[in-house]
Amino acid sequence: MAFTHNRRPLAEEEKSTDAAKARARAMELLAGQELSSGILYERLNRRFTEQTSAAVVAEMVEREYVNDERYAEARAHGLLAAKKSRRAAAQNLRQKGLSTQQIEQALEVVYTPEEGGEDPELEAAAALVEGRYRKKLEAGRRDLVVAALMRRGFAYAVIKEAIKRVEEE
Template sequence: MSYTDDERIRAKRRALYILAQRDHSKKELYDKLIKNYPPDLCEMVVGLMCEHDLINEEKYTEKLYRAYINKGWGKSKIRFELRRKGLPDSLISQQEEEYDTEDFIDEIMHLVDKKYASKLDFSDYKSVQRVTAALARRGFAYDDIKLALSRIKDGDYDEYDE
């Protein structure tokens, strides 16, 4: 279908306005444009934004992954959120490779020290279960949580003794 210059210009301006607020994935931009414009015009505008490097999903994935780790999220919650934003699995996997299990274990230990230390009593099974459940809700793997708690119990967390 052919669109007037005015329709194309309005759609491009809207896309530029949206991208000026913050970075977006192709899917996010498309989902915002589709509310006001026909599908093929939206696809054309999204393609144009990619051509001009105004949408760079690789940088966006990297930026979000780092931000979510800083929020104290685990790998599974981060993966879920990035998929929800429409980012490709290949880019998500690429980021996961850069952050190994040890990084997540360190993050768990830091979170426990910062947020859950007062609630954690290794002599009380329910206390350990509550902290484990809280960490699992943040998206950390059970095995990573178990290992981090084991290290804390053994006193093997010197960098958090500050």
């Protein structure tokens, strides 16, 4: 159950300029989870002025408490574990405010097959077909399986190979 705060957004003149409090809030936020610099800035900006928020984020980056490349790679690993396609992962990372270079680098690390290993994206698609869409496939509704995987962002070649794998088992 999610708890929501019914606080109204603070007006700019109500926001604090106290860097020590902003630093403490940043540490609270970062203690719970890895955040990108953009997300940390947005969250700090709810209570603190833009200048204070930017200064604290810059300090957190300098101290390496915040590292966008590390965040992008960790997030990409999580998205692959959630059986997301490379395309869906890229979109999610873009929504987190990461640069194109950071996104490409993270996806290259996470979604590139290891030497002699399987394609991680193909493995994710095959796992979805095996688990979630097997009954539809057995019922002869291959079209629904293809459509569902395409909506998830998988390329047709990956979908075709994933279905072929499951049918051969």
